[in-house]
Amino acid sequence: MNKTINQKAWFFVIPVFILVAFNAVVPLMTVVNYAFQDTFGNNVFMWEGTRWFKQILKSERFHAALGRQFLFTGIILLIQIPLGIAIALSMPKKGIGVPICLVLMSMPLLIPWNVVGAMWNIFALPEIGFLGHSLNDLGFDYNFTQQIGDAWFTTILMDVWHWTSLVVLLSYAGLQSIQPAYYQAAEIDGASKWAIFRYIELPKMKKVLTIAILLRFMDSFMIYTEPFVLTGGGPGNATAFLSIDLVKMALGQFDLGPAAAMSLIYFFIVLLVCWVFYNLMMRNEEQK
């Protein structure tokens, strides 16, 4: 069989190229453009090479924001993944309870992010908020607008409230796909509840959990709206995560060059962590 060569097929790909160019490549290249140049406006640019990158990588402000970001993401992953699995395990497997639980679980996911931030802001205000006021009545000196610990506590609580459901729903889907015969076989063997979890449920959930961890890592690593509305990055810079710091630099101080360089570094960190994590999980899969 001879292959017919027909270059006309390329025409059909052009619309996609244009679309991708406008929604991804062009904005990204603008950022790349800014990252290597300096400008004083009027479309006058000067070549700066890797100066902004060196500056950002050496800057203590960036290190601090990156540290806060990893700490935040680490904490919420450590809370949300086990908590999500635990909730999924304790959800009913059949009956009227299933739709009720599923709807209740998806509620937080349906609320717009800025609304979540505003909601928690009001909820946690020390004078009038239910949470803030109650905590103070109970004798805790709680004020998330002034105390660093309280600000972190509230931000983490908010994120756990907003996003644990996602882990629950994914884990629940993974659990539901396990055939009842597995549980029966384990019962016949006399396996303990822990053994069933460790050797049947966890391995069977591995793929959805990989997805859950990746999604939660990316989302929490790029978190902006909720802490911006809740704490505005404060008190001081205590909850200024990478994206909040980035916006301050780009739009507050109008340091477009360093901000662009920081965006690219930010982007590569997310990409790198996801790539490494995914490959680790999938390599284990292949070894099996």
Added chain:
Amino acid sequence: MSLELKNIEKKVGLNTHIYTTNLKLEKNTINILLGSTLAGKTTLMQIMAGLDKPTSGEIWFNDKNVTGMKVQKRNVSMVYQQFINYPNFTIYDNIASPLKITGIKDNEIKERVGKVAELLKLSGMLNKKPNELSGGQQQRTALARALVKDSDLILLDEPLANLDFKLREELREELPKLFENRECIVVYATTEPSDALLIGGKTATLMEGKIIQYGNTIEVYNKPKNLTSASVFSDPPINISDIKKNGSTFSLLNEDVKWETSNINLKDGSYKVGIRPHNITTYKEGKNSVEIKGKILISELSGSESLIHFTNSNSNWVSLSNGTHQMNVGQEAKLYMNVDEFMYFDQNNNLINYV
């Protein structure tokens, strides 16, 4: 050793899954539960194992009442239609898992796993994980897990249903050998009459939550108690037709087909006849054969057999002949029925015994 179900009944809500059932299984027997899907095979097995409780009735094992006793204390093993193994254990650990929980010494575990693995041709793959193996090997692993501990009761719930044809044949032939010289009761659920015939032992035919007949497999096949038992134990489906008897002459209702049989002592009247598909053939077979004309509906050739569906006087018939006989759909054809193999039933669908 024996397992006895006494007046077992199982209801879920308003639905009755198992109607009052009495069954006694003796030691060193392979017992086949034969019935279509939803006949209650799995429910019955789960009650036998203690995975499910009967709504009423008792289960006795070795003359002890074990109703409600937990499955862990019952020393049973079960193999399922799906290949159930621990996904991230090696084959060795999978097979050893029922032993490890009981606290048997490592040396003994190793020896026993080695033996069972050899029996099931798994010796070369003990270090692999289940999803590296073929379906047949995964099911062998599940079988090995069931065999490695000396269970009193081994339950096989359609273990071959998810395997492809060749593997099924292969494993089906090995199965009876695996249970030879074993002090246990084996229960094997299947939808395939051919499984029952090949494995032998004893068979219980099930239909809609009722055990229709229980006895030696060959007897159940040759002397089905009634039409229900005969249809459960026939694949392709058995042909059933109303007949009339007048003197020594039998005939189909339209008097199209007539045959003489003198050795049945019955009053003249209406009866039913059951004819297994392989007793209607495109060629004459047996001493007494009778011709039946029909219009071909479907003609399927499968390897060495021909399955032909045809109509005769508004009823559909199925015939199974050896060899390949190509027939055209719509064609009028002559087929032959082996009169000596007919089974006669009375108006209540019960088998009429005759010599």
